[in-house]
Amino acid sequence: MKVLRWWWGLLLAFAALALVRIFLPLPFANEIVIFSIYAMACNFLLGRVGFISFGQPAYLAVGAYGAGFYLFYFGANPYVGILLGIVAGIIVSLAVGPLFVRLRSDYFALVNLALSVIVFYLMQKVLAGITHGDNGLWFLTSIASTPVLDLSRPDHFFIFAFLVAFAIWAFYKYVDDSIFGACCLATKVNEDKLTFLGYSNYSIRLAAFVIANTTAALAGAMYAVYLGFVSPEITSTAHAPEPVVVTILGGVGTLYGPIVGSLVYIGMKDLISRVVGNWELIIGFGLVFIMLAGEKGICGTLEPLFKKALSRAAAPGASAGVGGKTT
Amino acid sequence: MIDTQLLISGVLFGLSLGSIFFLMAIGLSLCFGLMRIISLDQLLYYSIGAYITYTISLTTGNLWLGAIGGMAAGAAAGLIAERLIYLRIYERDITFTMITSFGILIGGVGIIKYFWGLVPRPVEVPITAQINLLGTEIPVYRLIIIVVAALVYVGIWMFLNRTIIGKAMRAGIENVEHVEGLGINVYRLFTIAFVIAGGLSGLAGGLYAPLIMVDPNMGLDVLAFVFMIVIIGGLGSIKGTLVSSFLIGQVISLGALIYAPLAQMAPFAIMLLILLVKPTGLFGSPLLKR
Numbered sequence: 374m375k376v377l378r379w380w381w382g383l384l385l386a387f388a389a390l391a392l393v394r395i396f397l398p399l400p401f402a403n404e405i406v407i408f409s410i411y412a413m414a415c416n417f418l419l420g421r422v423g424f425i426s427f428g429q430p431a432y433l434a435v436g437a438y439g440a441g442f443y444l445f446y447f448g449a450n451p452y453v454g455i456l457l458g459i460v461a462g463i464i465v466s467l468a469v470g471p472l473f474v475r476l477r478s479d480y481f482a483l484v485n486l487a488l489s490v491i492v493f494y495l496m497q498k499v500l501a502g503i504t505h506g507d508n509g510l511w512f513l514t515s516i517a518s519t520p521v522l523d524l525s526r527p528d529h530f531f532i533f534a535f536l537v538a539f540a541i542w543a544f545y546k547y548v549d550d551s552i553f554g555a556c557c558l559a560t561k562v563n564e565d566k567l568t569f570l571g572y573s574n575y576s577i578r579l580a581a582f583v584i585a586n587t588t589a590a591l592a593g594a595m596y597a598v599y600l601g602f603v604s605p606e607i608t609s610t611a612h613a614p615e616p617v618v619v620t621i622l623g624g625v626g627t628l629y630g631p632i633v634g635s636l637v638y639i640g641m642k643d644l645i646s647r648v649v650g651n652w653e654l655i656i657g658f659g660l661v662f663i664m665l666a667g668e669k670g671i672c673g674t675l676e677p678l679f680k681k682a683l684s685r686a687a688a689p690g691a692s693a694g695v696g697g698k699t700t
Numbered sequence: 701m702i703d704t705q706l707l708i709s710g711v712l713f714g715l716s717l718g719s720i721f722f723l724m725a726i727g728l729s730l731c732f733g734l735m736r737i738i739s740l741d742q743l744l745y746y747s748i749g750a751y752i753t754y755t756i757s758l759t760t761g762n763l764w765l766g767a768i769g770g771m772a773a774g775a776a777a778g779l780i781a782e783r784l785i786y787l788r789i790y791e792r793d794i795t796f797t798m799i800t801s802f803g804i805l806i807g808g809v810g811i812i813k814y815f816w817g818l819v820p821r822p823v824e825v826p827i828t829a830q831i832n833l834l835g836t837e838i839p840v841y842r843l844i845i846i847v848v849a850a851l852v853y854v855g856i857w858m859f860l861n862r863t864i865i866g867k868a869m870r871a872g873i874e875n876v877e878h879v880e881g882l883g884i885n886v887y888r889l890f891t892i893a894f895v896i897a898g899g900l901s902g903l904a905g906g907l908y909a910p911l912i913m914v915d916p917n918m919g920l921d922v923l924a925f926v927f928m929i930v931i932i933g934g935l936g937s938i939k940g941t942l943v944s945s946f947l948i949g950q951v952i953s954l955g956a957l958i959y960a961p962l963a964q965m966a967p968f969a970i971m972l973l974i975l976l977v978k979p980t981g982l983f984g985s986p987l988l989k990r
Contacts, residue, residue, distance in 0.1 A: 419795075425795045425798075472972075472976055475979070476975065476979055477979070480931065480975060480979060483927055483928065483931050483971075484971070484972060484975055486924055486927065487924070487928065487968040487971050487972055488968075488972075490924050490965070490968050491965055491968050491969065494965045495965070498960070499965070613924075614799075614802050617795075617799065618799060618802065618803075621795075621796070621799050651810050651813055651814060653806045653807065653809045653810035653813065654807055654810025654811060654813070654814065655807075655810070656803075656806055656807075656810075657803045657804065657805065657806030657807025657808065657809070657810055658803065658804075658807040658810075659803075660799065660800070660802070660803030660806070660807075661785060661800055661803040661804055661807065664789065664796060664799060664800040664803065665785065665788055665789065665800075
């Protein structure tokens, strides 16, 4: 019963996500799922470790190019591509992490932004011989179809992305409840106390940094496989604040925030650009309004209300059950 | 090796680029130092300034009038944003003001798209004359930009060091609570700082408009550079902003002479190096560390 209580929220949210699939067109649903994986990484960094990063596109691009290079030059198996994207993400975040995690929050955000610009120009100009510059790498037709879940088909891809998102989410929920998760939260709230308790702030931050950025790289690799195409555009500065915005839109540090946030952000972007054609105006001022109304975001504002309603609904039922037993 | 003519024009190009960056970064730096907000919407006032300059110079044919109009429009937009939005969120955490300002930036880009459309607009260069400097032809307009930036620096310096409001502002950068304790209305200071920042960003947009195409996303293009300048110089330091903007201007322009892709990447590499050696930036005082 306890296990069920631990999981019910997770199951409910993903059931809602599966429902989304019925009502919404497939490309849209796919994008939401991938973006929510991407936002989960940012949510972990921002909500649990207290790092605000404007350079998440850099890790997205690392994953995407990790998968892209393999699929364009060496092989055709999309699963291997995604795996290589993850490996690339681990390598890059391990390489830059030791330098970056020493910095404080504002500087951390901007150093990451710098990294994403460096990756952009690296891919666009310096390595143009391998990456084909702005034209990007196209490999949609060369992706081999695989047994069981055929990733070259969008509907099968959705199921795969869905399962991955579920696994990532369960992983973050597990991390949240573990000692490591508590330590992450402690580095955000009070690093001195954590030092007194005998933990190393540096290694906890490094581990969290690697975990989050590897998740972003995974999202990048999935984008690459899904779109069948990688270009430097993926890491341009115009996209840099997107994951942070989505995270805050959904609610920082809330478990369901990333999914709600990406649903709302991508949904609004899609819908508004289709209806009005000027999505910036509405998204921008909508964002300002959300920030003025409450800093907790959509999920953070709704969650307590939801819980209150739930406990009120549950309370009479529980007392009735007790009453039934006694009589 | 690069020949001298190319080198001189490269240095001059870097100086004028640095001047534009300086005008924009000074607003960001002031906002961070005094109010502890990272005001991404300065980039919006930059594009508003450029667009107003475009419209005025198209109707009157006078760019200087346009640049002044752009400056006024930037200041007015800054005042509106400060009164309507920032006044309510000064108490909040820095990341939240950052996201809010990003919302203003995006929303403002939407407004610009609504009025002027998506098409990039050219603005005519008012002075096409060139003067001969050490055997190199130099466009006069770029020299004027450098002179304007120098005047602005002197003006800001005088304002911060010679007037009572400026002195209060400098004290506020050190410690806002103490200034408030002395009976000075700090929110009035905040408004003044914001209007100055918005006006300078608008001026930067107006002056830079003839050298580039004016398009709605022009603010996002320079976002990374301006940010980097403020960070390298040390958040809240005017002198640091001056030094780092000219440093970055030179790195971009001379880097382009050596190897074109370097122009965009080298500044970021320099920023990484500086931050890793001195995490508070070149002139940032350790006091400003939050």
